[in-house]
Amino acid sequence: MVFPLKSLDQIQIGITEDHELLRQSVREFSEKFLLPNVDKGEKEKDFPEEAKKQAADMGLFGLDIPSEYGGQGADYLSLLVTSEEISRIWTSFSTLLLVHWMLGRAVLKYGSEEVKRKYLPEIASGKKLGGFANTEPEAGSDVAGIKSVAKKVNDHYVLNGRKIFITNGDIADYLIITARTSPPDPKARWKGISMFLVERDWGIKTMSRIETTGLRASHTAEIVLEDVSVPSENLLGEEGMGFKYAVESFDYARTIVSAQAVGIAQSAFEKLVEYSLQRKAFERPIADFQMVQQKVSESLSDLMTSRLLTYWAGTLYQKEMMDEYIVAASLAKFHSTEAAERVVLRAMTAFGGYGVTVSTGLERLLRDLQILKTYEGTNDIQRISAARQLFYRFKGVKVG
Incomplete structure (x- = not known):
């Protein structure tokens, strides 16, 4: 064992x-x-x-x-x-x-x-x-808290609600929309949410493009559903099971986000190594100095542990070992995004004055990481989720 x-x-x-x-x-x-x-x-x-x-x-x-x-x-x-x-x-x-x-x-x-x-x-x-519209003004990490509603009328559903921080929200042709088909059960708030595949032309309205700290080319938007008619056949899965489908979708996405962070760490690490060999101080490459060598070795450690953790989690998913994967994905997500941030900050320090300029690209990587630490389950939530899932899936005890 x-x-x-x-x-x-x-x-x-x-x-x-x-x-x-x-x-x-x-x-x-x-x-x-x-x-x-x-x-x-x-x-x-x-x-x-x-x-x-x-x-x-x-x-x-x-x-x-x-x-x-x-x-x-x-x-x-x-x-x-x-x-x-x-x-x-x-x-x-x-x-x-x-x-x-x-x-x-x-x-x-x-x-x-x-x-x-x-x-x-x-x-x-x-x-x-495609786009995926789940988050609402009062329902982010609390997926069960969504307020959008879907009412069955003959052979279709009528959707009303508001979604926010939706990636591709203003340009997606098709969107996954979660909405309540029945009121929440006080004893099981997750029940009653359903998932739909909705075409933009059916009446999805973009209210605004949201300016974000990072991922500035990404289209993040607020959308509104006003009496949007969706054919019954575009209900995905069973009515009332959309919460579980949404959570499973986030589980699928979580390790992909971890891989994004690994890519950022790789980029920053390459910049750090190249600059340390090219930049001279006191007529010597700064790679000669132990302080820079320490930054390089610590960054390599962060990069490689993140990559190994990410691809290990991905292998568990591929093998359909979901008990192990759920924990590993949460660990990979918060570890890799925060490790990448450390690598970027070390590189910025090694670059000195140039490190805080836009031209190096390091500040963009740092800004992008703030989004990665937030979407598909914030890092704080991942820490809690990893512990709770560990207790439940491997010890059979529900905590918290």
Whole structure:
């Protein structure tokens, strides 16, 4: 017994040669199509069409959608590899894909065969962009607290409500919407929430684009639903089970966010190493000084432990070892995002005065990390979740 695991063979990472080939391909794409556009895209708060088209041509929008629905049929670790490599260059673009993947995964897992056949090919091709709308002004970490409602009327549902901090919210063609189909049960607040696949043209209104500290090219918006009519067949899964579907979707996304943080840490680490060799002080490269050497070694430690933890969690997900994965994903998320922040701050310190300039790109990485620490479950929530899940899943005791 290797508490909380059953044996040491559960500590495995399933990276293969195919994943390395994918990484090389995504790195080439990122450096050719994203890198030249980062500064302009962040300033104009948008992505170049050429980059989105190239990503679509590579199959990145439908990476883990089965080939029978027009996707690449890649595994979960492929999403982590792709997210890490893109985030090394432009985290905003990886977030565009992250939320699109969340929609595709929800349709694939909970949609009827008719819905899958209708929507997944367009989602996989990138012809239609996806979004995931759960958060509300009074319901962020408290998913059960959503107030949006969906009333059944004959052969459709009528949705009313307000969603906020929705990535791709003003540009998504399709959105996953969670809404209450019945009032909350005081003894089980999560009951009564349902999940829907909604087309923008059915009446979703964008109220505003929200300015954020980081991920400035990412489209974060507030949307409003006013008597939006949704066909009954676009209810995903069972009515009233949407809370569980949403939580499972966040579980799916959480380690992808961790991979984003690994990409940021990789970028900052490379900048730190290169600068320490090029920059001279007292007629010597600053890499000669022990203080800089310490920053390099500590940053390498943070980078590698984050990467190992992230891909270990991803391997557990891929093996469908969900008891272990739920804990590992929470650990990976808060560890990797905070470790990446430490790497960036060390690099900024080593850069001296240049470290606080915009031209190095370090300040953008630092700003982006503040969003990563917040979405798909804040780091504070992940700490609590990891402990509670540990007690429950491995000791059979519910705490808190």
